[in-house]
Amino acid sequence: MKRCLFLIWIGFTGHVAFAQEPVSNADREIVFKSVNVIPMDKETVLQNQTVVVKGGKITALGNDASVKFGKEALVINAAGKYLAPGWSEMHAHVPTVDDLAPMKDVLMLYLANGITTIRGMLGNAKHLELREKVRNGEILGPNFYTTGPAFSGQSVKTAERGIEMVREEKQAGYDYLKLLPGLTKQTFPGIAETSAELGIPMVGHVSFNVGVWAAIDANQSSIDHLDGFVEAITPGIDTLVEQETGLFGAWIAYSADTTKIPKLIQALKAKNVRVVPTQAIAERWLSPLPADSYANDDDLKYMKPEEIKNWMNAKNSYYTNPKFNKERAEAFIAIRRKLILACQKGGVELLLGCDAPQVLNVPGFAIHHEMKYLTEAGLSPFETLKTGTVNVAKYLKKDNSGSIKKGNVSDLVLLAGNPLEDIGQTRNVEGVMIGSRWLSKEFLQKELAKLEKK
Structure with missing residues (x-):
């Protein structure tokens, strides 16, 4: 079901309050105005920036005076706030x-x-x-x-079964193989060799009877x-x-x-x-x-x-x-x-x-x-x-993520304070951009309220 956006203009401040629903930038620019950017490609804060996102990408980034955007853009007044990669x-x-x-x-x-x-x-x-x-x-x-179902002492009783499970999970399309405790010097090598052969990485635990040195040697x-x-x-x-x-x-x-x-x-x-x-x-x-x-x-x-x-x-x-x-x-x-x-x-x-x-x-x-x-x-x-x-x-070999720069994906978090000065500021989320969708603080708080169990 498509989500609609309803705008309410408040006074003459130019601020926009929007309904508690995600806003898409698939066909419309979303602009973070006057925001402090933590780019993460180096330890710095770029102050008073304009960041424009559209179609799930960062399309412009620069000083407020130098960045242009369309008049149909949704402008988020982010003065005093901090924008970081999600x-x-x-x-x-x-x-x-x-x-x-x-x-x-x-x-x-x-x-x-x-x-x-x-x-x-x-x-x-x-x-x-x-x-x-x-x-x-x-x-x-x-x-x-x-990952797929775990490799453990319960699921892998023989070396042959371990190899078979790797092949099954690769064919099914899982991204990684999850290792749990209970593997042995007899069952682990076949899993490791088949993992390398098929290009599906092993992640997770190190079994006591395998040991960390063997896990390292096997390129876990x-x-x-x-x-x-x-x-x-x-x-x-x-x-x-x-x-x-x-x-x-x-x-x-x-x-x-x-x-x-x-x-x-x-x-x-x-x-x-x-x-x-x-x-x-x-x-x-x-x-x-x-x-x-x-x-x-x-x-x-x-x-x-x-x-x-x-x-x-x-x-x-x-x-x-x-x-x-x-x-x-x-x-x-x-x-x-x-x-x-x-x-x-x-x-x-x-x-x-x-x-x-x-x-x-x-x-x-x-x-x-x-x-x-x-x-x-x-x-x-x-x-x-x-x-x-x-x-x-x-x-993950995703060159277009993990930092804020033009051309990167718009996976972003807006914070009330600077986490480079106080890591506790990561808790103060003002909104999240996931790909092409902007999730306002109001939307997130509404969703969290639904999830409270007591």
Whole structure:
């Protein structure tokens, strides 16, 4: 169904208030007037710019006085606001059901938070349909990439089955192969070899019995969660079984040897393996803080009460585990922060992602937690923003995205404040441009109100 635009002129200010519906720039220019642009191709702010978009592309950018546009254009007075490239969530989850309705809801949570590209990390055949409907504009959502059903100890019992699954998912048209724990030294090599042969990248976890060194040697496209990193730098790891190490090495991180980090970073860089930290999972679920510290998070109103209960139970299970103690939990967070900063300094490209919906991480909203935690690990706000823009554009080989310049796609987020000065400003979304559609703050707030569960 086509969406119509109704304009209401207010007084003689020249400001336009529009109905709470997306506005298309397919045949009409949309103009951001007097806006501060964060181009992301370098660390700077271009002040008082006019940015013109039409047909899903940036058609003009320059000083207010120098840029011309048609009299039929929709002009958005963006004085004092900041325009940045939309962000990517490279470890997203979309419901693996046969109903598109809950998928649409999750896509809106991402869009409302300035996320214009997502990589779904646990897919099914319905996600291929969803991807097509997003691409042709039938469903409103971020640019969508998807893995297929996961490769795990449950789905891959033999080397032959692993190879067969790679071929099936390539033929089906999935973008990536999602690896989960449980693969072995017998099942992983065939998956890796067939992945390389068919050109469908492996992403996700590193199985304990495979190890990060084998994953790197196999050119795993992205390693998510820093999975296997703590184990790789912990002395005596070969004497331990997986159950003794904890999730992402939480129980053993206190004994990690930081002098081993450079070797790991060099190996990742040499093979051009990208890293999706999902630090928000560690800092929230596996933090030293008890569950009630998060009980009043405003983000939780978008989750069903039973899901919140499950999350709190998971948090409490971690906190009350006999192996838990506050000092070791702090050591786990600290070593992860060191690994993230070492990746940044060592030239290993980080990609933004936070594994929502997952314990205490709500889709879309969790990306702001993730960016905050990346800065707390030592990245500058600019470096943090690059993980969700420039780095992702390079990873996806999309030369016309990830930065703001003439000819690039118009995947943009308008912010109330400058995130280069305060990364927390990423939360203050004034509107989102996804391709050819402008989503005003009023529209986004209306849609979010529909999604509140309590």
